[in-house]
Amino acid sequence: xxxxxxxxxxxxYEQFARxxxxxxxxxxxxxxxxxxxxxxxxxxxxxxxxxxxxNVSQHLQVLRRSRLVDCRKxxxxxxxxxxxxxxxxxxxxxxxxxxxxxxxxxxxxxSLLASWREAEAVDRDELVRRVREGEAAVIDVRPVEEYxxxxxxxxxxxxxxxxxxxxxxxxxxxxxxxxxxxxxxxxALEAVTLLRKRGYRAFRLDMGVWDWRARGxxxxxxxxxxxxxxx
Numbered sequence: 337x338x339x340x341x342x343x344x345x346x347x348x349y350e351q352f353a354r355x356x357x358x359x360x361x362x363x364x365x366x367x368x369x370x371x372x373x374x375x376x377x378x379x380x381x382x383x384x385x386x387x388x389x390x391n392v393s394q395h396l397q398v399l400r401r402s403r404l405v406d407c408r409k410x411x412x413x414x415x416x417x418x419x420x421x422x423x424x425x426x427x428x429x430x431x432x433x434x435x436x437x438x439x440x441x442x443x444x445x446x447s448l449l450a451s452w453r454e455a456e457a458v459d460r461d462e463l464v465r466r467v468r469e470g471e472a473a474v475i476d477v478r479p480v481e482e483y484x485x486x487x488x489x490x491x492x493x494x495x496x497x498x499x500x501x502x503x504x505x506x507x508x509x510x511x512x513x514x515x516x517x518x519x520x521x522x523x524a525l526e527a528v529t530l531l532r533k534r535g536y537r538a539f540r541l542d543m544g545v546w547d548w549r550a551r552g553x554x555x556x557x558x559x560x561x562x563x564x565x566x567x
Contacts, residue, residue, distance in 0.1 A: 354401070354402050354403070355402055355403075355404070357398070357402060358398055358399050358401070358402025358404045359402075359404075359430075361395065361398075363385060363387060363391070363392075363395050364395045364398060364399055365427075365430075366385055367381060367385065367392070367395055367396065367399065367405075368399065368404060368405070368418070368423065368427050369427060369517070369518075370384055370385070370517075371405060371416060371417055371418050372418060372423070372424040372427050372428075372546060373478060373482040373485065373486075373517055373544075373545070374417075374481055374482040374484070374485030374486065374559065375415045375416065375417045375481070375485065376415065376416055376481070377413045377414065377415055377416070378392050378393055378396065378414065378416070380479075380481075381396075381416070396416055403419055404418070404419055404423050405417065405418060405419055405423075406418070406419045424546055425546070425550075427546075428546045428547065428550065431518070431520075445519070445520070448520075448522070449525075460541070460542065460543065463513055463539060463541050464541070464543075464551070464553075466511065466513065467488065467513055467541065468553070470490070471510070471511070472510055472511040472512065472513045472539075473492065473506055473507050473510055473511070473512045473513070474488055474490060474491040474492065474512075474513050474514075474515070474541075475491065475492050475493075475494040475499075475506070475512060475513070475514050475515075475527070476488065476491045476492065476493050476494065476515060476516070477494055477495060477496045477499065477514050477515070477516050477523045477524055477526075477527045478495065478516050478517060478523060479495055480493050480495055482517075483495075483557070484557055484558050485557050485558055485559045486545045486555050486556070486557035486558070486559050487545065487555065487556055487557050488515065488545070488548055488555065488556070489554055489555070489556050491515075491556075492505070492506075494506075494527075496523045496526055496527055499527055499530060499531075500530065503531070503534060503536075506531075506536065508536070510537075511537045511538070511539060512531055512536050512537065512538045512539070513538070513539050513540075513541050514527040514528050514531070514538060514539070514540055514541070515540070515541040515542075515543060515544065516544065517544045518542070518543065518544035518546070518547060519542040519543070519544075521544070524540045524541070524542070525540060527540075528540045
């Protein structure tokens with residue numbers, strides 16, 4: 337290879353490595369997963385990950401240098417978000433690749449669900465059909481900020497911490513389908529368990545907004561059509 341070609345290759349892969357450096361941490365991957373649900377301030381991310389505010393701030397700076405996240409000021413707070421919709425698409429692709437290649441991930445999933453057997457998801461395609469045709473009441477049990485950013489059509493925002501006190505708002509004559517951030521989020525598992533204890537016919541849809549969108553299905557919310565804005 338000619339010297340100029342080698343310099344070009346080195347420069348290209350050095351830039352690719354910037355992305356790799358941003359991803360090379362379980363905490364940063366979790367932060368990206370959370371930000372794919374919507375904007376968050378550092379304090380929220382600290383609470384959700386169990387990391388200190390200082391550690392979360394350091395991880396976010398690495399992600400900013402890798403051009404994976406961006407931020408904006410809102411009063412006294414700084415709100416972080418994905419730098420582009422392509423980052424959310426990449427995170428979903430990374431999850432699918434890990435599911436295909438890593439047996440350890442499937443074992444971890446089975447271990448988690450072993451204690452939630454009563455809330456295991458039924459056939460995904462059938463649940464999607466029921467949701468699309470209005471045969472079930474759909475509840476989004478994520479924090480309300482994530483619901484506002486993007487949610488399934490006609491879904492009711494019913495954050496898990498409010499579920500018990502607001503259960504009377506749910507119809508008693510049809511099934512209830514709960515969803516959260518995706519197959520590795522336990523919010524919907526907890527919601528279905530609680531609903532079934534109260535006599536509801538409840539099921540978990542083990543898909544998040546990105547999975548729903550990937551099927552070519554519509555999404556509602558403030559950021560549902562914001563792809564162009566963030567590019």
